[in-house]
Amino acid sequence: MSKRDYYEVLGVARGASDAEIKKAYRRVAMKHHPDRNPDNKESEDLFKEANEAFEVLSDADKRARYDQYGHAGVNPQGGGHGAGDFGDIFSDIFGDIFGGGRGGGRSGVRKGADLRYNLELDLEDAVKGTTVKIRIPTAVTCKTCDGSGARKGSAPVDCSTCNGVGQVRMQQGFFSVQQTCPRCHGSGKQIKDPCNTCHGRGQVEEQKTLSVKVPAGVDEGDRIRLTGEGQVGVNGGPSGDLYVQIHMREHKLFVRDGRDLHCEIPISFVDAALGGELEVPTLDGRVKLKIPAETQTGKLFRLRGKGVTSVRGGGAGDLLCRVVVETPVKLTRRQKELLQEFQTIGDSEGQQSPKKTTWFDGVKKFVDDLRA
Known part of the structure; x- marks a missing residue:
C-alpha cells in the first residue's frame, strides 16, 4: 500500500x-x-x-x-x-x-x-x-x-x-x-x-x-x-x-505511446486526390509510403515493426502515420484560375464529396424537423 x-x-x-x-x-x-x-x-x-x-x-x-x-x-x-x-x-x-x-x-x-x-x-x-x-x-x-x-x-x-x-x-x-x-x-x-x-x-x-x-x-x-x-x-x-x-523530452516528429510511435504527415490535396508515394522518417531512416488515390485527411497508415522495442521485452511496436491534407497557400493567378474552373465544373450529384453531401442532408433534415 x-x-x-x-x-x-x-x-x-x-x-x-x-x-x-x-x-x-x-x-x-x-x-x-x-x-x-x-x-x-x-x-x-x-x-x-x-x-x-x-x-x-x-x-x-x-x-x-x-x-x-x-x-x-x-x-x-x-x-x-x-x-x-x-x-x-x-x-x-x-x-x-x-x-x-x-x-x-x-x-x-x-x-x-x-x-x-x-x-x-x-x-x-x-x-x-x-x-x-x-x-x-x-x-x-x-x-x-x-x-x-x-x-x-x-x-x-x-x-x-x-x-x-x-x-x-x-x-x-x-x-x-x-x-x-x-x-x-x-x-x-x-x-x-x-x-x-x-x-x-x-x-x-x-x-x-x-x-x-x-x-x-x-x-x-x-x-x-x-x-x-x-x-x-x-x-x-x-x-x-x-x-x-x-x-x-518532447520530440519534433514523434509521439511515443508504449511500443508505438505516432507522427503526422502533411500531404497536398493533389496527392490526396490522385495518390502518390512519400518518404516517411523513422528512427532507422527513411522508408517509402504509398498514398492511395482519394485519401482523406486523418487517414492512419501503420508501418509494422517501425516503433520501439520496450525495455521489458517483446517485439517492436509500430509507427502510425496520420495523414493531414494541407490546403495550399500563396496561390498564383493561374493556380486560382484552375481551381475556379474545377469549382465551376462542379459535382451535381455529390459523388465526389460524399461526407459533405451527407452532412448538408443531415442539416436540412434537422432544420425541417424543427419547423414541423
Missing part, C-alpha cells in the same frame, strides 16, 4: 509555515493518541502516520528533500524515524509538557536514505540505450575521523545523560513517553573533542560523478536503481540507493 502525502496526513498546504505544521500535528496527535483510543487499531495507525509526517515536515532539510524527491528522498523505513517511533516524535512536539527537547534518531546502525535523480532523455537515446554521466550531492563518511566524529587520536564516550542507551523516558499523568536523548541525539555517545573536518558529524558533503547505463527501450517514469549510491548510513550502516527516474 502506497504512503499518503505527508501534507495530506496533517491537513496542511504545501506552503504551510512551521507553526501551522506544528499546530496541525498537535491536533491530529491528540485526537488519535493510543492512550485516548485504547484497542483502536485505526487510531493507532493514524497516530503513527501523523508522527512520521511531522518528523519529516518539521525538519527543514528533510522537508526540502521530501518536496523534491517525495517519499524516496526521506525513506523513513531506511534511515529516519519509522512509523512505530511515535514516542520520539510525540515528545518533540509536546516537549514543553515534560521539559524535554527535540532529539534525533535512535541509536544503532541504520541504512542511509534513498535518493532520486530526474534524468531527461531524447527519444533516440531512450530507444537505443546510452550511458550518461550525472553529478549528485551526497554525504560521505569523513576520511579524517573515519566517521567517528572525534578528532584523530580521541574517541566518542558514553553519553552522561542516557548512559549510552540513546533514549530517556519521561512520564506525567497518563503520558509515558520514551524520547530521544536530547544530549546525544540518540547515538548514545558524546564527542568531547570533535573532528576539525566534519565538526563532529562524521560525514562531509561532496559532489560525485556517476555513470548511468540506460538500457534500450526505457520510457517515461521508468527507474534505474544504483545500489549503494544514496545517502551514507548512520553508525556504519549501509548506504541507501539512488533511483534515476526517466523523463522524456
